[in-house]
């Protein structure tokens with residue numbers, strides 16, 4: 001490798017994972033490429049997912065959606081977070097679908113459609129029990145009535161109806177059955193006022209794999225797209241797309257009793273070799289993982305010695321022959337014994353998404369596919 005540190009992104013794996021969801025479930029895939037494609041690069045991940053059969057893209061914010069359009073991505077895009085007072089005009093001009101959960105948002109989108117002479121495709125977002133985004137059950141009648149009215153006169157096009165599940169990755173599927181019942185009630189209420197949105201979507205990665213009746217028309221696939229199994233312990237043939245690695249910058253042989261790093265709270269038990277690796281917490285190595293975390297180096301797992309610093313960690317490699325320029329792998333697919341994203345999530349007491357999105361902007365992404373590597 002030539003870079004000091006890098007995140008290698010396997011675009012074929014992303015395409016394979018999108019295809020896996022399409023084939024396993026028989027319904028459409030909205031590839032979720034928010035947060036820079038979970039750290040993989042939003043536009044690159046989007047293109048790979050579309051090549052694998054995804055038909056939609058989903059991102060959180062207007063800026064993320066507009067950046068995809070600026071990169072020439074033409075697939076349908078849905079966004080669901082925007083500030084109070086958003087005018088929606090730029091979004092409509094860019095052909096981006098907007099999630100709405102209130103009468104006020106519906107009116108603002110309709111106004112933007114009038115002002116821009118563009119179609120306003122909206123997806124009605126319902127809170128079915130997660131208490132995060134979406135209209136509360138008491139507001140459904142008002143939202144549905146206004147949506148139906150605006151739809152009837154052509155001021156907006158109610159294209160989708162959707163919700164998000166709170167418990168699909170939990171062992172007990174916490175609250176999931178109740179949420180799906182609530183969603184059915186919402187759809188029935190919408191139908192009563194004449195709304196029949198063509199795209200119904202509820203499932204995330206875990207739900208798509210575990211709960212067939214949550215699939216509907218489209219599944220919003222985030223973590224699974226990047227090849228991290230969404231349900232710990234279950235495997236569905238997904239391929240992890242990211243490998244984070246770095247060159248050893250220097251090694252030193254030290255005697256027993258040598259303190260290492262800030263606080264000197266790691267002390268070598270015997271004579272050993274220390275290897276300096278240029279990845280730190282600013283690059284996404286979680287500080288909380290110190291004491292348990294390992295890297296793969298020259299075919300062996302070796303522990304992080306002492307605290308994680310902003311830009312670097314020290315590995316205690318024992319008597320393993322290690323030299324400057326050897327490659328230390330933070331995580332990858334696991335095929336060669338390297339830690340996985342699941343390992344890091346466990347070590348840091350967090351989830352896999354947090355590890356992936358935490359990989360810092362300073363780590364250059366390098367894209368690989370069977371069509372050759374590109375920078």
Ligand SMILES: *Cc1c(COP(=O)(O)O)cnc(C)c1O
Pocket residue numbers: 032034080164203204205206220221222223224230
């Ligand atoms: C992030 C997100 C997803 C993707 O969820 P995964 O569990 O990563 O598949 C789906 N829907 C919404 C609304 C999200 O915010």
